Amino acid sequence: MRPTDAHLVRALPLFCDMAQPEFDALMQASYLQRFPAHVELVAEGDSADFLHVIVDGMVELYATHGDRETSIVFLSPVSTFILAAVLVDKIHLQSARTLHASRILMIPAELIRAVFQRDGAFARAVVNEMAERYREVIRELKDQKVRTGLERLAGWILRNATVKDGILTTLIPFEKGKLASRLGMTRENLSRTFVALESYDLTVTGRTINCRDPAALESLARLNRLIDEV
Incomplete structure (x- = not known):
């Protein structure tokens, strides 16, 4: 070594x-x-x-x-x-x-x-x-147990994000199917959930997630130090 x-x-x-x-x-x-x-x-x-x-x-x-x-x-x-x-x-x-x-x-x-x-x-x-x-x-x-799939995905994005010039960016370091499994979803549910997040000014290109309205995403996720240790 x-x-x-x-x-x-x-x-x-x-x-x-x-x-x-x-x-x-x-x-x-x-x-x-x-x-x-x-x-x-x-x-x-x-x-x-x-x-x-x-x-x-x-x-x-x-x-x-x-x-x-x-x-x-x-x-x-x-x-x-x-x-x-x-x-x-x-x-x-x-x-x-x-x-x-x-x-x-x-x-x-x-x-x-x-x-x-x-x-x-x-x-x-x-x-x-x-x-x-x-x-x-x-x-x-x-x-x-206490969050919807939409809230879980929003929380995961926020916990793994960087913010520059007001734009939040999260990179998925593995295939999306792995992310779906990690969040307790099917691949189809994950795809539908990403579509639902488009109303929060969020876009997905390949494995890159961008959000131009981080405040709206935070309002949806309702991060909690008793769950997210924020």
């Missing part, structure tokens, strides 16, 4: 306060691998053998039931998955695959559990990480 990569991992809240010898032991036992897009990294139902750290690229966590599939979350650098299964040595409840070419650091699960027992700072960081993930799940559940 390059020193710059180790520095990125070390800066994560999960690892930043742990003892240096323990961090070095984790890195020495880890594997940094490159994966092309659309490679399955983790399958739901499999044992959690590694904690994964995304150094470059993007990863989708998803789940299936019969012939149905849904996206759960999209992860960008630098972030980890799936800590809960690693910590309690249980099977994965969700799958993971690369959306873009990615570099993934794989840390052996048994070593994570061993360091958790030895290093108090790391143990506290693990508890904090788990608490934050729990709160994310609650926010996501509330977003799905």
